Amino acid sequence: MSIEKRTLALTINGKAAGPFEVPVGMPMIDFLHEYLNLTGTHFGCGQGVCHACTVVERRPDGITSEVRTCIFDAHFFHGKSITTIEGHANKDADESLQSLTPVQQAFIKHFAFQCGYCTAGFVAAATVFIDRLQQAPVKRQDLEGAIEDALNDHICRCTGYVRYYEAVREVALNTPGCVVNET
Structure with a gap:
């Protein structure tokens, strides 16, 4: 039996990420850790209660909202723009x-x-x-x-x-x- 995968592309910390072939149902926090090595977003309760896994989603109109990455599949974020803890500070061109x-x-x-x-x-x-x-x-x-x-x-x-x-x-x-x- 093979694991079903779908394409995922989004913007993370101001940069295009993807496309990636990601297993359907993979939590976003696992995608951040395993595919991008962005480990600053922490897994706490795994049920969306503690909010340790929260990232910022920025809509095209500039409005921001909090999204918990332990309870949303990575594919929920397809085409969206998010900021993880690694993306908040201001960096130069050399990162x-x-x-x-x-x-x-x-x-x-x-x-x-x-x-x-x-x-x-x-x-x-x-x-x-x-x-x-x-x-x-x-x-x-x-x-x-x-x-x-x-x-x-x-x-x-x-x-x-x-x-x-x-x-x-x-x-x-x-x-x-x-x-x-x-x-």
Whole structure:
């Protein structure tokens, strides 16, 4: 018996990837690890509950969303554009690190992570959250609730939530257009 394969092509971290012949039903996280050696996206629960495996999907209109790679087949992403944790930082043409994103910088500043296992998922969620705030700012008094809504589903086994929230709050407050102050 042979394993059925289908073609998969997509954009990952701003670069075309594929076409690849990928087994039907292969979870995206396995594709990232086995075909591309992108291992920063972590497998946690395997049921989509912990969100450690979250990546950012960017639609053609620029809208971003979180997608869990442990519960979606790789073929779900055919023709789509995603960013894994390896693609968030700014790099030069030689792929050398130039700078971290404001989210990544804030996570380090606030020592938001301990073991780091959940960090890739939190970076994805925080990035999507900041993108959304830039499209639809919130009032300052509503920011805490908005952060909680954005990060609430992500599980950190080291209980680093407070520091993640502090880091995201800092980025939101320091990014023009994310928060509206009432007068």
